[in-house]
Amino acid sequence: MSIVNSVRAQIPPIHREGYPFVGGFALATLILFWIWSPLGWIGTVLTIWCAYFFRNPARTTPVRDGLVVSPADGRVSMVVDIIPPPELGLGAKPLPRVSIFMSVFNCHVNRSPVAGRIERIVYSPGKFVNAELDKASEDNERNSMVLSTEDGQIGVIQIAGLIARRIVSFVREGQPLVAGERFGLIRFGSRLDVYLPEGTKPLVAEGQTAIAGETVLADLKGNDTGRIYRTD
Numbered sequence: 001m002s003i004v005n006s007v008r009a010q011i012p013p014i015h016r017e018g019y020p021f022v023g024g025f026a027l028a029t030l031i032l033f034w035i036w037s038p039l040g041w042i043g044t045v046l047t048i049w050c051a052y053f054f055r056n057p058a059r060t061t062p063v064r065d066g067l068v069v070s071p072a073d074g075r076v077s078m079v080v081d082i083i084p085p086p087e088l089g090l091g092a093k094p095l096p097r098v099s100i101f102m103s104v105f106n107c108h109v110n111r112s113p114v115a116g117r118i119e120r121i122v123y124s125p126g127k128f129v130n131a132e133l134d135k136a137s138e139d140n141e142r143n144s145m146v147l148s149t150e151d152g153q154i155g156v157i158q159i160a161g162l163i164a165r166r167i168v169s170f171v172r173e174g175q176p177l178v179a180g181e182r183f184g185l186i187r188f189g190s191r192l193d194v195y196l197p198e199g200t201k202p203l204v205a206e207g208q209t210a211i212a213g214e215t216v217l218a219d220l221k222g223n224d225t226g227r228i229y230r231t232d
Helices: 002-010 016-035 035-054
Strands: 067-069 072-084 095-102 109-111 116-124 142-149 152-162 166-170 184-185 189-193 215-219
Touching: 016 035, 072 189, 095 152, 095 215, 142 166, 152 166
Parallel strands: none
Antiparallel strands: 067 215, 072 095, 095 189, 109 184, 116 142, 142 152, 152 189, 166 184
């Protein structure tokens, strides 16, 4: 029994948003086995991948005031100063932005980067170009959220990608969030942009792997003014 419990502890649960997809893949797999067994094994692999995609693991989030944690699993694709999209209402000055690209193999459950109150949520229809391109932040379908904290406003944007066709939000305007709390997901490949207050020094570098709810993106208190990185 202890071995079974140990195995279960190593397998993260599936988010409820994934149940219909995993069930659909499983049903298709049974049909494929009935048609021709090699196709059924291909379906089995795809079903396992679908369950893996919708995994919903527990995370250990640092909760010190001022810390901004990653809202997504993936690769830090851009760290730039850029004017935020107008729907955020964060002004017309360039702000530090950290972009995190999620491949189809990353966990796609998104988590709040800070503790704060949701001041604004704006959905914007758009295109489905490659989420790694800079223009995706303005051209693609996206769901924008502004979090109000005692250290300033944080903008968080869920951006659909080439494969993603559905942005899911679990929250509403006026709702308080704690750092690391789940607030949404994007189905099948996408990107998250985080806009930081003016003058904030990002503590991650392009190419770095981020873990949602755990990797520290910035320190709004200014206790950590910057880091130097190297690549092996």
